[in-house]
Amino acid sequence: MPLVRIDTLGTDPARLAALGEAVHEAVVDALGVPSGDRFQVLTGHDGVHSVLRHGDHPGVRRDDSVVFVAITLRAGRDADVKRALYRRVHERTGTEPRNVLVTLTENGCADWSFGHGLAHYAPAGGAPAGA
Known part of the structure; x- marks a missing residue:
């Protein structure tokens, strides 16, 4: 966790x-997750069989060099931590x-x-494990 x-x-x-x-380095630095905690899906679209669409909202003019980074993570980080993550990803x-x-x-x-049909952070009858 997180899933990128x-x-x-x-x-x-x-x-x-x-x-x-x-992005992994940014996640480790900004969110404090362990360096071995890497779950990523990396996809390069060819523009013919799979494409990316992008607009200019909110006034940011992107081009076809756009990179979409979607991160799924457990709730609880404040806005300052998230802003630090965005800066590190961009840098x-x-x-x-x-x-x-x-x-x-x-x-x-x-x-x-994470496997075996278990809710690893919410085990039945126990306290959450991991970060």
Whole structure:
């Protein structure tokens, strides 16, 4: 936890890997998650079979170098921590800041299963484990 999804247009595997590493470092630094806690889906869209659409809201003029970063994480971090995360992601991706769009989706302890059909952060009859 957290789960990170990165989508880009026309990106080669090396660039995707670099983006994944950059976002992971930002998540570790800003959110304080363990460095071995990496769950990522990295997708490069070819513009023909899969595409990305982007607008200029809220007055940010993006181009086809846009990088979408969607992070799902447990709720509870304040706005200052989230702002620090956004800054670190923008600093580390090597992409024009106007082309990096980050969204956070928060959920609760019972919303995570890492395998074996268990709610790892909300075990039956016990206290949550992990961070």
